[in-house]
Amino acid sequence: MELSLGELAERFGGEIHGDDGCMVHAVATLEQAGPGEISFLANPHYRGQLAGTQASAVILAPRYVGDCPTHALVTENPYAVYARVAQLLYPPRRPAPGVHLSACVEASSVLKEGVSVGAQAVIGAQVRLGRDVRIGPGCVVEDGVEIGAGSVLAANVTVCQGSRIGERALIHPGVVIGADGFGFARDREGWIKIPQLGCVIIGDDVEIGANTTVDRGALGDTVIEDGVKLDNQIQVAHNVHIGAHTAIAGCTGIAGSARIGRRCAIGGGVGILGHLEIADDVQITARTLVTQSITASGSYSSGTPLETTAAWRKNHARMKQLDEMAKRLGELERLVRAKIDEDEQWRTPDE
Amino acid sequence: MELSLGELAERFGGEIHGDDGCMVHAVATLEQAGPGEISFLANPHYRGQLAGTQASAVILAPRYVGDCPTHALVTENPYAVYARVAQLLYPPRRPAPGVHLSACVEASSVLKEGVSVGAQAVIGAQVRLGRDVRIGPGCVVEDGVEIGAGSVLAANVTVCQGSRIGERALIHPGVVIGADGFGFARDREGWIKIPQLGCVIIGDDVEIGANTTVDRGALGDTVIEDGVKLDNQIQVAHNVHIGAHTAIAGCTGIAGSARIGRRCAIGGGVGILGHLEIADDVQITARTLVTQSITASGSYSSGTPLETTAAWRKNHARMKQLDEMAKRLGELERLVRAKIDEDEQWRTPDE
């Protein structure tokens, strides 16, 4: 596929600086692009690469037009326009519709037009797959699951019974949706299992990264709203609720019944304790542990600084003395103030 | 299934307050329950929902009987009684015994009565599956594995050669048991692999959450004792030993040869370094890093508080000055005390 800069501006907005007939057929980084390729400048970090780029065209913000050595597609959100251009030039490859000979599909399941089921996949009973759903090789879709039109399960995904996934989902390999939550009552003999009777309900346009796990609800459901994006190796416990358009980076763990707002941006390796609430539009930096509800939008953090191990050892030891240090500091302030007052009186006895 | 409150009390203990003929057929939360449903009050957090519940009956502790608007099953451990009631009303669904046509089972393996092997599953040579074992679709059970009566492997589980799993285990999707531990010797050419020659030995009544990994021992075995409950995405390294009835929440990592006691409760995202020991009955709060052995039962923690990113930045910078601050504090104390002593002498020279 080859498109002119003019066609791109017409489809995705932006103004052309240079030749709107400039043709592009591929994307590349500023550094690596060559003739016929379009690049972009979204992260100011790479600004220095603009002057030397060999790209035929660059997508960039108005403030960089002056520095651009070639044709430009100028927009306030170059990263979003780049995303749309790249989607157009690189449409996802889809297998031909149909059920692979080696796949096992229970007769009671309903597969709408355009569905493909990959090699060695397993579709249980009473499953409903919407138009153009793609089930990758080695996936297991258990009884009663519903998956909306256009959704894709990559290879070796497991969707446990009764889970519901909306339209246009993209679920990466190794994801497990709807396994039992971690619920046990303690008694004298040990732990008694709490049957996990809820489901997982996932909205439209959700993406879930490789080996992420989303547990079914204990009573009631685990809910992931529309447009949520989850990275790899995230753990979503039972009865968690994630608001629409929230994005969560890899290795984050969310404990049971936590409720996360809409449009939040949660960094990698964050931990969120159970039964708490996070407001809409909250940002949480990498590796923060959220130990209490967050009721106002804004950015939140916890954690300690990176140091050489030698320096860290010394500071680390002091952390255990912090409360004692605070008390000594308070006592010292009291002493010094008392001393100053006393001297003041002693020096000016009878005025 | 429909049961009277009287029958429940007879099976599981507890006293009835109200009508012992009250019939229930389902469980639900206090907030969502309706007629014919039984609810429970175990977490004081939800106490406020008791007065307005539409449940036909509620399982609760003696101190809440007075506030209960309907029939009650009164017990000192309402959560455990609820667990047993829910298990009775919602028995796990089991597939019919037999080997699915698409599964591959080596002829030298022994499958006892009632075993079911799901679609696309693979059972290697000399495997022994006890009565009523269920192997889910897509599972791979390698050569020489033994699994005790009544155990369930959900979908896409991998059990590597020679691993032994006890009775009534529940292993969730994506779990990997018995992969090689991480062992290498360094020499001039890089890393030389230490063959991982041990196995994984798992006791009875163990549950293991989705995508958790338990590595085989290097020499000697990795051992998980009876009644242990592991949540999702836990990493158990080679030669770890986990004592009976210990429960571990998601995303925890346990390094090689660590030995964890019995009846411990370990929070989510905890890290436990290698070659150390944790006593029985230890609690560890979420995200703690255990850097040394814990020799006495009790609760242990590490970590830093949640703050707004702006406040955190300021405190974070100071953590690198902590040792210096401690020294300055000590010096200041010395100075102030010296000053006070000196003044004392100066003012009362010759008494």
Next chain:
Amino acid sequence: MELSLGELAERFGGEIHGDDGCMVHAVATLEQAGPGEISFLANPHYRGQLAGTQASAVILAPRYVGDCPTHALVTENPYAVYARVAQLLYPPRRPAPGVHLSACVEASSVLKEGVSVGAQAVIGAQVRLGRDVRIGPGCVVEDGVEIGAGSVLAANVTVCQGSRIGERALIHPGVVIGADGFGFARDREGWIKIPQLGCVIIGDDVEIGANTTVDRGALGDTVIEDGVKLDNQIQVAHNVHIGAHTAIAGCTGIAGSARIGRRCAIGGGVGILGHLEIADDVQITARTLVTQSITASGSYSSGTPLETTAAWRKNHARMKQLDEMAKRLGELERLVRAKIDEDEQWRTPDE
């Protein structure tokens, strides 16, 4: 297989102390070894077990020869020699070459001599598998993947399209290589997917632990150089570059475009933020969060100490006061110094 101590010394170096005709056929720990078994002393922690060992021979460093009650193979690197002896005595079991009847292999793929493809495995189109490659049961190898001679994929591994893996790799169960990286542009409607157009390139002699994920590059590739060893449940984001012979322990997460040097040793549960660089020969202790580039070799750390929960609560509360404490400390120093100066002047007015 049975070998004499003399044969071992000849193959792997080291001097014999005692009888070079001493025959061994198995390895075991100092504590558990018996006649015909060879043990090793590499970790000084286990020194106390040397005197009582029943092993026929022990591999150890020169300084322990005097304490050894039996024949010894003496070398400066006993752990590396042990590794080689164990590899010789316990060669990995390899299935017979050939494609299992239940596996699905696209006709356009090329399988060199000695390749084995396990039960229920799926090999896509235009895949190239080198000599003696072993694809375990349940693996999915997507279109266009290349895997070098002698590499092993254990069970249920997923390798996404176009990924390239070198020779002698060992990839453990549940690993996902080449899933999409986590890339989205934000605009008014939510998140727009950035197509992930790069690949994953893995060198020779790489080992990757169970359920680890390595994402494909966004533009350009994710690269893992020769001899890298990754433990279980590690997340490697798009466009990360890991230098040769670096070893990384379990549960570590590496964010996008981070560049890690050669021969680094990175502890468990470490987090590495995106777009930063780590020099060669860097050690990072467990659970450290790397928030900035590391430009010099050496050891680096972050984190807080383990305490009883009661003690931790007190210190934890003070961490939020740290900046204020530092300011109060500075103010107090100013006050005390001013006071001392003032008194000095007041007492010695006119000298």
